[in-house]
Amino acid sequence: MSAVAWITVGSLAAWGWLLLGQGFFWRTDQRLPAHEEYGRPDEPEKYGAAPGVPVRWPSVALVVPARDEAEVLPESLPSLLAQVYPGEAEIFLVDDGSQDGTGELARSLSARYGGLPLTVSSPGEPEPGWTGKLWALRHGIALARARRPEYLLLTDADIAHEPDSLRGLVAAARANDLDLVSQMARLRVASGWEKLVVPAFVYFFAQLYPFRWINRPGARTAAAAGGCVLLRTEAAERARVPESIRQAVIDDVSLARAVRRAGGRIWLGLADRVDSVRPYPRLADLWRMVSRSAYAQLRHNPLVLAGTVVGLVVIYLAPPLALCAGVFGGDTAAGWLGFAAWAVMTGTYLPMLRYYRQSPLLAPLLPFTALLYLLMTVDSAVQHYRGRGAAWKGRTYARPKAAPDRDLGPDPAP
Template identity: 70%
Template sequence: MSVVVWIAAASFAGWLWMLVGQGFFWRTDLRLPPRAEPEHWPSVAVVVPARDEAEVLPTSLPSLLAQDYPGHAEVYLVDDGSTDGTGELARGLAERTGGLALTVTSPGEPPAGWTGKLWAVRHGMERARARAAGRHTDAGPQAGAESPTDAGSHTDAEPHTDAGPHVPAPEYLLLTDADIAHAPDSLRTLVAAARTGGYDLVSQMARLRVASGWERLIVPAFVYFFAQLYPFRWIGRKGGRTAAAAGGCVLLRADAAERARVPDAIRHAVIDDVALARAVKRTGGHIWLGLADRVDSVRPYPRLAHLWRMVARSAYAQLRHSPAVLVVTVAGLAVVYLAPPVTLVAGIATGSAGAAVFGGLAWLVMTATYLPMLRYYRQPLWLALTLPATAFLYLLMTVDSAVQHYRGRGAAWKGRTYTRPGTTAPEESRP
């Protein structure tokens, strides 16, 4: 047998194994588990880290404030050094739309060793606890300004006694990104699912926007690849090693966060949602992750450059900044995704029946596993044939992520660049 035939056969064998042995990752029927409404609805603090999000807030924030939740819930939007008026816009939206109480607060710049998002999450969690205790205290070395819409404005450099009504301590934390829009019953269904199933963490992967041509090509594949790395059915197993969450929508028990020392224990994590899930599961937590039906990302990625940055900023961190893992990953992507069409064409051109048959069968299985994700995103099924080309783009993005890392520009996001943990502190620059 020629080398081409061996490669085609290896690719086909790999796809047969992934079809049945990788947690049925390709299935998209895993939704929120069965749930019953609890007798007591726990208090929830909704924490929204936001950095330069004025473009998407008019769509996302009103959806949070309009939550139909029977228990007590408050929203804490943490303005992480925005320069586009994010905080002021949030206050104005709350005044116009009403709904849940909103507190807009700012923690100042993150200390060395913290990512901006996790520093903002920490600040929001501290504000929720302090408000329940009837005071407002600083959550760290840098005090910010806090302006709750239901209690007036003040500066939190000194302890402040809240003269308002008693606020119960949050039993759950909903960590959600500023570009995520929630259906009115989103919080209600998340809490009911967590209570019914006994979960410490329930996460839904928001349906990403798919409107432009590049979004159609790349976004469904992004979720498909994520599910392949972290099969959702494995994540929900008690005692299993697989752990992941989708950072746009994470409902977390407050006591589970304390046990896992979240977010302090993961303060430097660029891929913070996976790190969060691992920390909770490592301390005995029961977690669940699935696809969302009515939780949507409203952030647009109209051009390839936008999607490229989204993937490349964290791809090398996913590989633990290891050159060896990078080489294995590139080789694996080539054999699994690129070899099937290449060996099929090579087999036809050279008259090699083995290469043509194995390559064609591997491409067939690959295509079949991608169809459910395209249906979930309501996209034309013929796009499944483009998966090898999309995988090639992801391969290039991964290599570029490594190149940018060694140039000192890895994990760059909205003016901040995060280096590998244990090297140098995060740097910030504004264009």
Template identity: 70%
Template structure:
């Protein structure tokens, strides 16, 4: 039985490595671009709820963007209780770009808080040509906005999104974060998402430049108002309405939110994991079985095969484990982590399996996707 399972795992890894859009490669960066003849107007919309801890780092990076055209920033204070709005006002007093701080009306029952805040900011933006939708915990290098707009203009793209480089300082961050991006790319291979006509569509909510016309053609923010995984939903709406989208890894965009403890990373993953499975118990069972066969069987087969003197089992398990580790190496290099950490991916996958199950349990208990004092 273990030989059959390890063989199935090896076949799975051969398929994932060569037939899943080369998801493991990290070469999807901003496409070739040139400065446009005329720089279009951009409004940066930042939804923020209780973000006073990270705002002193992230907001100034937006207010000091080196953008050749007209640009301004709208921070939507989503009824924060920690003084986020007042802090933003102080940070904007001597900024290069104009800053507007606003608060949306009370949250309607069929909206998520972030999307309701985004809708309010987009309405205030008016008839601008582009919108940069970025989270309050994302810091941008000085040329980030110009590079994003140049990529959109040069390549005729309606949505340009970058997966911000997440923080990897503590031991738990180094263990969990690179795998988070790796698993996301496995679910939504960037090459497939960037290909016109492909059914795959994905974006990173922390950093997305979108043409206003394309957003309106997709139905506006209201079209995805109840989405927990709003970035993927936005990309799907833009693509299915005829827009061209692009997603890649960031070089000038960084997340500054710390996740020093496992509990914080656990909440980050578990709050939306079951939503990813469309709240289906059947998909949950399939996911648990699939993760077990693909990620857990290889190390078990390798160790048991060696200990029991079963060379076929050990060789098959080790081959699957080697493919797994090899596909993880590019992401570890992107995050500047040691190569030996690739061998720990089965343990990290086991943690993600538990987070997914916990996400389902929380949903069944009526707690759903809980974030910043709200439950969806």
């Protein structure tokens, strides 16, 4: 066989492993755990209530870090104010040095819509050693703790929640004894570039952090989706969050790892009733979203970057190239191997496209999307070495820390 055919053998073997041995990452059935029984009066003892006494819903503080979010706040904040929750709940929006009137807009929206109580505050510029979002979370959590809530909902300013979202998150956490419940919000998919890139973003994330591995009690793999994280306050204190992860750019993965190291039980899945309203209409917008943290995920290690590039080429680009070699170059073995690997690749992508309600015709384009992500990752490294790594909303973290991963690693088996 030719060299191209042998490379494609490696690609097909890799896809065989990804299909069956990587926690079935391609499936999209990890949704909010069963929680319908929470609050049922016929089993009050299960929840610490006396017979005949309704189940008490725990208090929750909703912490929203916001920097220059006036564009999306009118869509997201009213959804938080309108939460229908049986217990005590209060919103703390942290205006992180905004220049577009985010704080004033938040107050006016609260006055217009009513609903949950809203406190707007500003922490000032981050102290040395803190990334902006975590500095804002630190301030918001400190304000919230004065109310002694049992749970914290950490949600981004571009995330819209259905009215029963908070209730569902708390019910799932209580019914399943979870310290952290996180949902990956359904990202906006409207423009052509969003349709091409966004579902693949979640697909690649799940491939790196298989949800089934994360959700298994006692597992070593840990991750969360920073846009929607319900966190037990006691677990946050045990994990010293956010102080213990104050320099992390990939703060959601760092948060989950910190909670798991402190003995907490975590869960991550796809959302049905939580959506991101932030638009990424142009390729440049999506490029910045990915490249700002891609090299941090690789621990700023050139060898890991080189391995990632080689892996993406072999796994995603080799199959279509081998098929072309078979069709146009007469390399029959390479052609059939490339077709088989590309077919498996396409099949694993279909469930994510279905989740995002996109055409299955986009599935065969995954190699092209992977090429874009490869270029974004290389660009992330280039920007890092130019001193412009992790630039976001006017702040640049030249040498940020990646998500800490000591004592953690991927599960050895699905």
